[in-house]
Amino acid sequence: MERAPQSPTPSAEYDAPVTLEDAFGPGAPVVVFDRVSLAFDDKVVLEDISFTLILGHTKIFLGASGAGKSTILKLILGLLRPDAGVIWVNGERVDQLREDELMKVRADLGMVFQEGALFDSLTVRENVGYKLFEETDLPLAQVNRRVEEVLGFVGLAEYIDRMPSELSGGQRRRVAIARAMAAKPRIVLYDEPTTGLDPITSITIDEEIIKLRDLENVSSIVVTHQLRDAFYIATHTAVRENGRIRVLPADPKKEKQAEFIMLKEARVVFEGNAAELSASSDTYLRTFLG
Amino acid sequence: MIEQWLKNAFLELQEYLRLCLAFARGVVTRPFYHRDVIEQFDAIGVGSLTVVLLTGMFTGMVLALQSGVTLDQFGARSMVGRLVSASMVKELGPVLTALMVAGRVASGIAAELGSMVVTDQINALRALGTDPVRKLVVPRILAGILMVPVLTVVADSIGMLGGAIITVWQLRVARSVYWNSVVEALYIEDVWMGIIKPFFLGFVIVSIGCHVGLRTRGGTQGVGRATTNAVVAASVAVLAVDFFLTKLMFVMWY
Ligand SMILES: Nc1ncnc2c1ncn2[C@@H]1O[C@H](COP(=O)(O)OP(=O)(O)OP(=O)(O)O)[C@@H](O)[C@H]1O
Ligand SMILES: [Mg+2]
Numbered sequence: 001m002e003r004a005p006q007s008p009t010p011s012a013e014y015d016a017p018v019t020l021e022d023a024f025g026p027g028a029p030v031v032v033f034d035r036v037s038l039a040f041d042d043k044v045v046l047e048d049i050s051f052t053l054i055l056g057h058t059k060i061f062l063g064a065s066g067a068g069k070s071t072i073l074k075l076i077l078g079l080l081r082p083d084a085g086v087i088w089v090n091g092e093r094v095d096q097l098r099e100d101e102l103m104k105v106r107a108d109l110g111m112v113f114q115e116g117a118l119f120d121s122l123t124v125r126e127n128v129g130y131k132l133f134e135e136t137d138l139p140l141a142q143v144n145r146r147v148e149e150v151l152g153f154v155g156l157a158e159y160i161d162r163m164p165s166e167l168s169g170g171q172r173r174r175v176a177i178a179r180a181m182a183a184k185p186r187i188v189l190y191d192e193p194t195t196g197l198d199p200i201t202s203i204t205i206d207e208e209i210i211k212l213r214d215l216e217n218v219s220s221i222v223v224t225h226q227l228r229d230a231f232y233i234a235t236h237t238a239v240r241e242n243g244r245i246r247v248l249p250a251d252p253k254k255e256k257q258a259e260f261i262m263l264k265e266a267r268v269v270f271e272g273n274a275a276e277l278s279a280s281s282d283t284y285l286r287t288f289l290g
Numbered sequence: 291m292i293e294q295w296l297k298n299a300f301l302e303l304q305e306y307l308r309l310c311l312a313f314a315r316g317v318v319t320r321p322f323y324h325r326d327v328i329e330q331f332d333a334i335g336v337g338s339l340t341v342v343l344l345t346g347m348f349t350g351m352v353l354a355l356q357s358g359v360t361l362d363q364f365g366a367r368s369m370v371g372r373l374v375s376a377s378m379v380k381e382l383g384p385v386l387t388a389l390m391v392a393g394r395v396a397s398g399i400a401a402e403l404g405s406m407v408v409t410d411q412i413n414a415l416r417a418l419g420t421d422p423v424r425k426l427v428v429p430r431i432l433a434g435i436l437m438v439p440v441l442t443v444v445a446d447s448i449g450m451l452g453g454a455i456i457t458v459w460q461l462r463v464a465r466s467v468y469w470n471s472v473v474e475a476l477y478i479e480d481v482w483m484g485i486i487k488p489f490f491l492g493f494v495i496v497s498i499g500c501h502v503g504l505r506t507r508g509g510t511q512g513v514g515r516a517t518t519n520a521v522v523a524a525s526v527a528v529l530a531v532d533f534f535l536t537k538l539m540f541v542m543w544y
Binding site for chain 1: 321323409410411413414415416417418419420421425
């Protein structure tokens with residue numbers, strides 16, 4: 001509790017998503033887990049999990065199916081509550097806030113759910129613009145412009161009037177990413193964004209994640225089974241060169257801003273950057289890395 | 291065994307009451323999703339019209355047919371209208387309408403919300419800053435509360451019309467005799483009772499559908515189970531609530 005960040009903007013005055021730089025300055029923690037534990041009935045899913053996500057950095061969660069990766073993302077959003085421990089997001093105690101207070105924290109969070117979780121009664125346009133349309137007073141024309149912009153970003157501009165059921169799995173995943181970023185959140189959580197997709201589509205999605213992180217300074221948490229995508233995200237960077245966006249291999253300093261966390265049986269068994277992960281000699285890690 | 295069952299039942303009831311409370315809060319405080327309310331009025335009200343019309347029509351017709359035979363034994367065929375209107379307005383209209391709506395609407399709502407739960411769409415709503423109770427539950431329950439009474443009046447009217455058709459063409463009673471007898475049987479208390487009950491029944495049906503839907507667990511299989519449970523629970527609740535309301539009104543009025 002003592003090492004928790006103190007927010008200069010208490011929740012009562014928090015109305016617009018204040019930029020995190022204003023609030024904390026660079027290098028500040030935006031998500032903090034402090035000894036978090038959670039059990040469903042008598043099955044322990046997370047035990048004593050602690051980590052800190054720094055503004056503009058990336059955390060990549062690895063672990064076998066059922067290790068509790070999705071659960072961590074749901075805890076950050078306040079969709080679940082921990083049995084013990086403290087969770088700070090943007091300087092708010094999400095483990096304690098009431099549901100209506102959580103809405104303010106969620107305003108600065110975007111989430112890409114494991115299966116996309118698109119609203120299947122709404123079109124792609126309505127899905128992507130949902131938050132702006134329903135939860136803000138933005139004029140309709142402006143909402144539409146933003147929807148077209150983010151759909152262009154994920155390369156699905158021509159699918160704007162389709163229903164989710166008329167999309168392929170990969171397209172649905174990209175629409176979910178567009179929906180998560182439409183309201184310009186400063187933290188985006190990705191739950192297995194590339195699982196079950198072909199390598200080409202996977203790389204496109206990895207690049208969206210990299211672009212958001214490096215060009216819009218979004219702090220990211222990525223959950224994945226796909227080692228290749230994890231390393232790609234950790235070791236690449238996006239730059240804007242005379243108006244064109246390019247994804248390049250990152251320098252070692254940038255590479256250190258992406259940290260891997262490996263979960264096994266409800267606990268953290270590894271924490272470190274890409275180089276450290278590749279160099280690790282732990283047998284479990286080695287089997288996981290293949 | 292029994293202890294476990296009681297504990298579960300108690301938990302279920304607690305969750306249900308919590309949903310009802312959240313609904314009440316959602317009605318009186320903002321945000322309020324107008325468009326969804328209108329959509330649900332259409333889905334629940336207009337959507338149930340056909341089935342309610344058919345139910346009311348056949349019920350009125352069979353009532354006339356049956357009471358015609360019985361009343362003939364006393365040479366009182368001209369009283370058919372009384373029996374039709376009294377039974378329609380007091381009991382059959384409200385209860386049959388509510389049961390039809392329970393079958394059609396409670397199942398639909400449970401299936402829809404249930405599949406939204408198992409595909410994480412409810413979580414997605416919350417993550418996007420929307421309270422699912424305000425967005426999904428409030429519009430549906432409001433539509434239930436207001437549309438079931440309207441549907442009941444429709445069923446009552448069409449039932450009396452159905453009764454008229456049988457009475458005039460089959461039983462050969464004069465039209466004016468039938469309608470006079472219909473009106474004679476309509477005591478003001480009975481009419482009130484027949485109008486007030488559906489408000490409660492509408493609330494019960496839709497709130498149970500929402501509750502069961504939102505508590506869905508266990509994938510697509512769970513959705514199927516939720517749908518069945520919603521219809522069964524809503525139908526039993528309709529009959530039980532109808533009994534207790536009737537009892538209560540008798541105590542209050544007579
Ligand atoms: N609502 C729930 N009720 C009971 N148990 C749950 C619930 N949600 C998750 N679990 C259990 O918690 C554990 C962790 O689930 P979680 O979804 O976080 O796994 P995961 O690491 O994301 O796995 P995957 O890679 O397969 O998505 C699993 O064993 C799961 O069975
Ligand atoms: Mg998962």
